[in-house]
Amino acid sequence: MNRSKSANGPGKPQTGRRKPTSARQKAAEPKHAKPMRIAFQGELGAFSQQAILQLLGPRAEPIPHQRFDEAFAAVDSGKVDAAVIPLENTLAGSVHENYDLLLKYSLEITAETSVRVIHNLIAPPGVSMTALRKVYSHPVALNQCLDFFTRHPRIQRTPFYDTAGSVKMIMEQRPPDAGAIASELAAQIYGAHILKRGIEDDRQNFTRFFLLEPAGAQPRTVRGASKHPWKTSLVFSTRNIPGALFRSIGTLALRDVNLVKIESRPLRGKPWEYLFYLDLWGHRDDKAVRNALGHLSELADFLRVLGSYRAA
Numbered sequence: 001m002n003r004s005k006s007a008n009g010p011g012k013p014q015t016g017r018r019k020p021t022s023a024r025q026k027a028a029e030p031k032h033a034k035p036m037r038i039a040f041q042g043e044l045g046a047f048s049q050q051a052i053l054q055l056l057g058p059r060a061e062p063i064p065h066q067r068f069d070e071a072f073a074a075v076d077s078g079k080v081d082a083a084v085i086p087l088e089n090t091l092a093g094s095v096h097e098n099y100d101l102l103l104k105y106s107l108e109i110t111a112e113t114s115v116r117v118i119h120n121l122i123a124p125p126g127v128s129m130t131a132l133r134k135v136y137s138h139p140v141a142l143n144q145c146l147d148f149f150t151r152h153p154r155i156q157r158t159p160f161y162d163t164a165g166s167v168k169m170i171m172e173q174r175p176p177d178a179g180a181i182a183s184e185l186a187a188q189i190y191g192a193h194i195l196k197r198g199i200e201d202d203r204q205n206f207t208r209f210f211l212l213e214p215a216g217a218q219p220r221t222v223r224g225a226s227k228h229p230w231k232t233s234l235v236f237s238t239r240n241i242p243g244a245l246f247r248s249i250g251t252l253a254l255r256d257v258n259l260v261k262i263e264s265r266p267l268r269g270k271p272w273e274y275l276f277y278l279d280l281w282g283h284r285d286d287k288a289v290r291n292a293l294g295h296l297s298e299l300a301d302f303l304r305v306l307g308s309y310r311a312a
Helices: 047-056 068-074 096-104 139-143 146-151 165-172 184-190 245-252 287-299
Strands: 036-041 060-063 084-087 107-116 120-123 135-136 156-159 178-182 192-198 206-214 228-238 260-265 274-281 302-310
Touching: 036 047, 036 068, 047 060, 047 084, 047 107, 047 206, 060 068, 068 084, 068 096, 068 107, 068 206, 084 096, 096 260, 096 274, 107 156, 120 165, 120 184, 135 139, 135 165, 139 146, 139 156, 139 178, 165 178, 165 184, 184 192, 228 287, 245 260, 245 274, 245 287, 287 302
Parallel strands: 036 060, 036 084, 107 302, 135 156, 135 178
Antiparallel strands: 084 206, 107 206, 120 178, 120 192, 228 274, 228 302, 260 274
16 A cells, blocks of 8 residues: 555545434435436446336436446536446456546445346347347356356357347347347337346346435435445545554454445556545444544545445
8 A cells, every 4th residue: 555645636534524414314206306317327228227216216217328437427517316336246346447436526325225137138029049149248247147158059149338238239220140138127128028037147146336426415215225224435545554554444443343345446646556445334423433434534645435325
């Protein structure tokens, strides 16, 4: 770990602590409210849209974007109300680009959800399983269905930029020998036919999504999660001296605050220097967490709390 006075802005540590409020969270979508516009990466029918449904219900309006940075920028500029972004998958690991974008944009994590990833073999109506010679999908989805392709060697894996986008493409172009791998929602949206459900190799395939809103937004109540424990996410950097990371993590251990995830990322513009992203149990306003963050701010070169929210 090397010294960095700032990770993306002022060198003074930013704990992100706010004045305690009587109600820590707000309802996901009041019945009388105007539907929220929610940015996500991909085409309609993507697993991110399923995450939007789980987080905010059917009234939320999904707004597709081609790239993750476009979704972040849309929230930052006020073009949309929020974004739903994947952070990690239980098989493929972390989405590193989005960890970097969490630092670049000053957005608040207000909720999280976990989506069970079910990959379905999809084709236009009239195209049979025996006719298939090509299957399109995102490279990660293709790699999570290798057992299926081993059992069907005549079918060629063909990478495409998006799972739902591959369904959209085959429904527009109607190739007689091609299918796609995507969600059931994608098949419904584009009027495609599911030839085989659940072709993924590992059923323990989940993706974790964050709901991101403008800085200062309060946590949201997600249906079924109102009694779930609190989580807090933060990012910090520290000096490159012996024991620096040990002492930083020790601020949590001294107060019995449970660390549930740690992720390191390169500090852009400073080769071989690193940032550390942490998830811990508890709300930033809890006494133990508040004291730990105050102690950590004394040791860190940079500290930002990304949000406190109910665990999925």
